[in-house]
Amino acid sequence: MSRADPEFDEFVAARWPRLVRAAVLLGCGSHEAEDVTQTALTRCLVSWSRVQRADDRDAYVYRVLVNTFTDTRRRRWRGEQPTEHLPEVVTPDGTRDVIARDAVDRALAKLSADQRTAVVLRYYANLTEVQMAVALDVAPGTVKSRLSRALSTLAADPDLADHEGHACSTTT
Amino acid sequence: MFDDNLTDLLEARAADVLVGPPPLAEMHRVAARRRRSYGVALAAAAAVVVTVGAVAVWPDGSGSGRDDAPIASDSPTDPAAGDVPPPGFRWVGMGQAVVAVPKSWPLNATNCGTPATDTVVVDQGVVPLCMALYPAGVTSVEIRAKNNMEEVSSWTPIEVDGEAALRSTDQAPVDAEPKVYRASIYLPERDVMFAASSSVSQEAADEVLTRVAILDALVAVPGISEANYGGEQRKAGENYVRTLEEAGLTAEVVTERHRGGAGFVLGVSPTPGTVVEPGTVVTVTVAR
Structure with a gap:
């Protein structure tokens, strides 16, 4: 085991659930999210000294996660053919939580990839706009404009509006 | 404020996701294997010379024409994404x-x-x-x-x-x-x-x-000076193409009339030192 390993293990133990869930919010299925997060963290481990040198480790790791997710989607565009018939849609079980979850998924799906990533990094990963600029390798102004456009879209989403109060009441 | 609620909505959505323990042993195993294998994979990669229109064919110096160059973006565990x-x-x-x-x-x-x-x-x-x-x-x-x-x-x-x-x-x-x-x-x-x-x-x-x-996967375009000045000038282009192939890159050779000796490498694009993905096509302009 190299000197970096205990530090890496500690880092992963602290962040694994949140990174996996961030991958889900970016658009992964739950199993795919674990695969994407595992791939991203393995990349970080291979070059752990680069992570150690980074001014902001969390921003760096989220950057690798977003790149890994983007690569996955790029391969999917190239390699997967659309099916003639859509798979049968799973019927919601009728609980309000499931409906709320689907509403969030549908609302996020209406955003562009860049806007969705910005929303997840800001409002779930809790990165500052400066950290987001590092994670996305864009100017802080670009971060602001992506967030602004994303929030306008989400605020106008009727499904999401129905569940805002519910989400708050379950977490406060 | 809507954005105040957005965190709550995302937290509630994410809380539904069941997450297993992190596969630390697997990550260490893959990372160790990858650290060992990159140099070997790149050294083994051979590139195929592409010809388009008026572009001349350059003899494949390796003679193998292997097609197993490690194109990073198609790998399921693409290491290039870590090269940020x-x-x-x-x-x-x-x-x-x-x-x-x-x-x-x-x-x-x-x-x-x-x-x-x-x-x-x-x-x-x-x-x-x-x-x-x-x-x-x-x-x-x-x-x-x-x-x-x-x-x-x-x-x-x-x-x-x-x-x-x-x-x-x-x-x-x-x-x-x-x-x-x-x-x-x-x-x-x-x-x-x-x-x-x-x-x-x-x-x-x-x-x-x-x-x-x-870097884990990306590679710099090699310099041309060694090929131009390190051996026979008439073979400089040929030698440079071999160097590109050994680096896992693909050479596309263009010839250009030039008063200097034939075979001299006049330029390459992208320029030497530029970091690219393995398999990237590098245009080599050679004097004829």
């Missing part, structure tokens, strides 16, 4: 040994071989014989093989991304006006020297070297 330079920087290097330099730094902005402004110097080729002083307020880094004059045995052993390296110790500033401060890192396994200079301060030269790295 800091924001506002780009990689420049030799092979997979690179340094991140500000995007604003031009390549080879030199005067008689001496940096004229902040710049990264790679594969300069023939330098005109004239004397140019290092200007004030400039910081630069040169990437090259170690020259015979450099004695590195007393340098401090360090590690760069897990690889043994040597760091210069107490390089006295060049006694000129302005003073030029120096610092270097040498990677003996690859024979790559990163020689930073700065007329600003010692710290400025040292700071450049904090961004030396060994």
Whole structure:
């Protein structure tokens, strides 16, 4: 085991659930999210000294996660053919939580990839706009404009509006 | 405020996701295997010369035409995504040994071989014989093989991304006006020297070297000087194509009438030192 390993293990133990869930919010299925997060963290481990040198480790790791997710989607565009018939849609079980979850998924799906990533990094990963600029390798102004456009879209989403109060009441 | 609720909505959505324990053992196993295999994979990669329209076919120096070049973007565990330079920087290097330099730094902005402004110097080729002083307020880094004059045995052993390296110790500033401060890192396994200079301060030269790295998958376009001046000139193009193939890159050769000797490599695109994905097509212009 190299000197970096205990530090890496500690880092992963602290962040694994949140990174996996961030991958889900970016658009992964739950199993795919674990695969994407595992791939991203393995990349970080291979070059752990680069992570150690980074001014902001969390921003760096989220950057690798977003790149890994983007690569996955790029391969999917190239390699997967659309099916003639859509798979049968799973019927919601009728609980309000499931409906709320689907509403969030549908609302996020209406955003562009860049806007969705910005929303997840800001409002779930809790990165500052400066950290987001590092994670996305864009100017802080670009971060602001992506967030602004994303929030306008989400605020106008009727499904999401129905569940805002519910989400708050379950977490406060 | 809507954005206040957005965090709650996302938290509630994410809380539904059941997450298993992190597969730490698997991550360590894959990382260890990848660290061992990259150099081997790149050395084994052979490229196929592409011909389009008026582009000439160059003989495949390897003779194998293998098609198993490690195209990083198609790999299910694409390592290239880890090769991310800091924001506002780009990689420049030799092979997979690179340094991140500000995007604003031009390549080879030199005067008689001496940096004229902040710049990264790679594969300069023939330098005109004239004397140019290092200007004030400039910081630069040169990437090259170690020259015979450099004695590195007393340098401090360090590690760069897990690889043994040597760091210069107490390089006295060049006694000129302005003073030029120096610092270097040498990677003996690859024979790559990163020689930073700065007329600003010692710290400025040292700071450049904090961004030396060994990439996982991406690779720098090789220099042309060795092919042009290191052997028979008429075979320079052929030799350079072989060098490209050994680096896992694909050569596309264009010939151009030139008064100099046939076979000379007139230029390549992307320029030497540019970091690209394995399999990238490099256009080589050869004199005929």
